[in-house]
Amino acid sequence: MAGLFAVAILVYRGANRGLIIGLWLLAVLATIALFRYHVTSPLDLSF
Amino acid sequence: MAAETDVTAAGQPSPPLTEERSPLLSTLVYWGAHAWMLGYTVVMLMAFSVQFLQGEYPCPLCMLQRYAMILSTIGALWIIMQARRGELTTARYAQALGMGVLAAVTGTSVSMRQILLHILPDDQGYGSKVLGLHLYTWADITFAIVVLYVAIALMLTSKAVPTAPAIGSLGWKVSTGLGWLFLLVVAANVVAIIFLEGFAWVLPDDPNGYNLIEQLTGG
Numbered sequence: 001m002a003g004l005f006a007v008a009i010l011v012y013r014g015a016n017r018g019l020i021i022g023l024w025l026l027a028v029l030a031t032i033a034l035f036r037y038h039v040t041s042p043l044d045l046s047f
Numbered sequence: 048m049a050a051e052t053d054v055t056a057a058g059q060p061s062p063p064l065t066e067e068r069s070p071l072l073s074t075l076v077y078w079g080a081h082a083w084m085l086g087y088t089v090v091m092l093m094a095f096s097v098q099f100l101q102g103e104y105p106c107p108l109c110m111l112q113r114y115a116m117i118l119s120t121i122g123a124l125w126i127i128m129q130a131r132r133g134e135l136t137t138a139r140y141a142q143a144l145g146m147g148v149l150a151a152v153t154g155t156s157v158s159m160r161q162i163l164l165h166i167l168p169d170d171q172g173y174g175s176k177v178l179g180l181h182l183y184t185w186a187d188i189t190f191a192i193v194v195l196y197v198a199i200a201l202m203l204t205s206k207a208v209p210t211a212p213a214i215g216s217l218g219w220k221v222s223t224g225l226g227w228l229f230l231l232v233v234a235a236n237v238v239a240i241i242f243l244e245g246f247a248w249v250l251p252d253d254p255n256g257y258n259l260i261e262q263l264t265g266g
Binding site: 001002004005007008009011012014017020021024027028031032034035037038039043045 | 107111115117118124125128157160166226237252
């Protein structure tokens with residue numbers, strides 16, 4: 001979350017475009033990794 | 048040999064590569080990006096009200112949906128800030144819209160997972176309902192709206208690229224205020240996640256308190 005805040009501040013202050021995209025992509029990957037970490041079992045959906 | 052852009056295959060003069068922009072549409076998409084940012088700011092403030100006023104602690108999947116909302120809104124914020132600096136080109140506009148939709152798709156994956164966790168009959172779902180739907184269902188709807196908005200904005204790019212109002216005008220000040228409000232809500236989320244996680248790297252699956260306070264007080 002602190003990383004997201006840092007990217008938002010960089011965007012607001014007009015930082016280097018490469019830095020913004022790089023950090024933003026890193027934040028997306030971290031979010032996906034956290035999602036993967038919290039998905040611990042297949043859904044039990046047998047109707 | 049004539050240049051490829053001079054004539055079409057049928058021998059007709061080719062259309063110009065750039066079309067004239069519509070000032071009205073350019074203004075509309077500028078404020079459309081603000082609506083996107085304000086929408087998610089309000090959604091996160093509502094999530095805070097559920098968290099603090101109703102005492103419901105956000106689960107890990109709930110927080111991941113907030114992350115996706117913030118990541119998506121960073122795309123909108125980037126559009127606004129580049130337009131305000133006069134640096135926004137069509138390519139940069141499309142790039143920021145792509146960031147927004149990529150984050151929205153990530154958020155959709157998380158909210159769909161949470162919807163499916165509680166889809167069986169007699170399952171009461173996680174947390175309380177707002178206007179008849181759980182927060183993760185609303186989150187999924189907002190992500191779908193972002194994808195729809197981006198699709199329309201991309202279709203309009205030949206005619207409309209966000210254009211900022213004059214510096215110092217009322218529109219400029221409103222834009223500044225909305226930007227700061229979004230940043231404030233993101234900062235509040237940083238504080239909230241620190242209190243929720245405490246000294247752990249991740250949230251517990253079913254949080255029932257603020258770990259930081261419990262760890263510091265030994266409770």
